[in-house]
Amino acid sequence: MCEQTKSKILIVGGGIGGMKSSLTLAKLGFDVILVEKEKELGGLLNSLYSFYQDGISPEQLLNIMKKEISESEKITVYKNAYVKKIMGEIGDFSVSIRQNDELLELKSDGIILAVGFNKIFPDEFFDIRKKNNTITLLELEKLLIKKSFPNISPKTNKRPIALFINGLIGGNSISISSALKNSIILKEKFGYRVFIASSQMKVDSPDLEQLYGKSRSKGVVFFRLGEQLPIIKQENDDTEVFIEDYQLGDGTIIKIPCDLLIIEEKYKPAMVKSMFDFNLEIKTDILGFYQQDNVHLVPVETNRKGILAVGGCRMVNTINGVINDAKSAAAIIVSMLKEKRIHEDYIEVNPERCALCLTCQRYCPHGAITYDRVPIFSPTGCQICGICAMECPNNALKILKREKESVI
Numbered sequence: 001m002c003e004q005t006k007s008k009i010l011i012v013g014g015g016i017g018g019m020k021s022s023l024t025l026a027k028l029g030f031d032v033i034l035v036e037k038e039k040e041l042g043g044l045l046n047s048l049y050s051f052y053q054d055g056i057s058p059e060q061l062l063n064i065m066k067k068e069i070s071e072s073e074k075i076t077v078y079k080n081a082y083v084k085k086i087m088g089e090i091g092d093f094s095v096s097i098r099q100n101d102e103l104l105e106l107k108s109d110g111i112i113l114a115v116g117f118n119k120i121f122p123d124e125f126f127d128i129r130k131k132n133n134t135i136t137l138l139e140l141e142k143l144l145i146k147k148s149f150p151n152i153s154p155k156t157n158k159r160p161i162a163l164f165i166n167g168l169i170g171g172n173s174i175s176i177s178s179a180l181k182n183s184i185i186l187k188e189k190f191g192y193r194v195f196i197a198s199s200q201m202k203v204d205s206p207d208l209e210q211l212y213g214k215s216r217s218k219g220v221v222f223f224r225l226g227e228q229l230p231i232i233k234q235e236n237d238d239t240e241v242f243i244e245d246y247q248l249g250d251g252t253i254i255k256i257p258c259d260l261l262i263i264e265e266k267y268k269p270a271m272v273k274s275m276f277d278f279n280l281e282i283k284t285d286i287l288g289f290y291q292q293d294n295v296h297l298v299p300v301e302t303n304r305k306g307i308l309a310v311g312g313c314r315m316v317n318t319i320n321g322v323i324n325d326a327k328s329a330a331a332i333i334v335s336m337l338k339e340k341r342i343h344e345d346y347i348e349v350n351p352e353r354c355a356l357c358l359t360c361q362r363y364c365p366h367g368a369i370t371y372d373r374v375p376i377f378s379p380t381g382c383q384i385c386g387i388c389a390m391e392c393p394n395n396a397l398k399i400l401k402r403e404k405e406s407v408i
């Protein structure tokens, strides 16, 4: 299993994606530098009450992974730290890491970004205020960890009512699985009457399909939202929601007085600028995720060879999806390093024609061109796409043949 290499990989972000990538690469014999901005590893796992599959809890999984990381001689962890600078190319990255007041300069052969996403309250949908009884899915998880729920409604002296509003923001599998699993927990453990109002209750795997069936069979009531969004009225400590069920189709408005109103949050990728104070030159999609809409590369690859992105910074995904990303990124980085191409004469510059206009550098989609009086083409970063030669206004570039050589 353990193939000894001298290669070192930088992993940025110590959540589930970063930890899984580190452990996978360490098992393959790579040295790993794991950088986490918080004082503890774990990211989102620290705030989750349960997974939607039966079995291990988030806390147990986190403890197992932390133990494996602390026992691995291959993984060096920097907590309370962030990456200040990344320069270079696959097989030869120079990295600056700031930890407290110390600046560390390191080398790495490849990089995996696992910086996750941020969750924000979706206040553009409703004119509402955050209150004790109006919370997000993640806040519900935190309350469940504390187990602080009344099992009787203080207003009606009857079973309390919880309403999830879900599926307004793209119907992603994280918020759907979270609403489904927590609807069952609120009902079974805390005696709530539970409703889920959703515009997109789409499930994309057999286990989520089962969870949906289980939620229904436990008596959770589902509303299908149409174009008409629910109207939420908050007065003092009372919250009432008025819903038109699209499927009834008769315009009937249903009033639900909520003891707990849970709204799915919006996800924003952890921005490069908040984590790094330099430009990584990695392309993002329209929402800022690393190349979620890239159709030319495998999902975890970025436009910069040797820099991969896993988990929440690439797309909103379940824990299983993040773990699959991490395994895939580890496998890809190994094969990239094995196939690293080295050859000097692959782009020829005609110095008499070159006007040093920087056009080729601006157009290179892989960040493979630097300048030192003349354009310099990275022998490993270049993907031989030919765009620089096409865009050069003076026809100063010519693409030549390349050969391959392994570096591990």
Ligand code: SF4
Residues within 6 Å of the ligand: 349, 353, 354, 355, 356, 357, 358, 359, 360, 361, 375, 391, 392, 393, 394, 395, 396, 397
């Ligand atoms: S685009 Fe052409 S002219 Fe401009 S710097 Fe590049 S090689 Fe030189």
Ligand code: SF4
Residues within 6 Å of the ligand: 363, 364, 365, 366, 367, 368, 369, 377, 378, 381, 382, 383, 384, 385, 386, 387, 388, 389
């Ligand atoms: S061929 Fe030119 S534009 Fe394309 S990756 Fe190489 S240097 Fe960049």
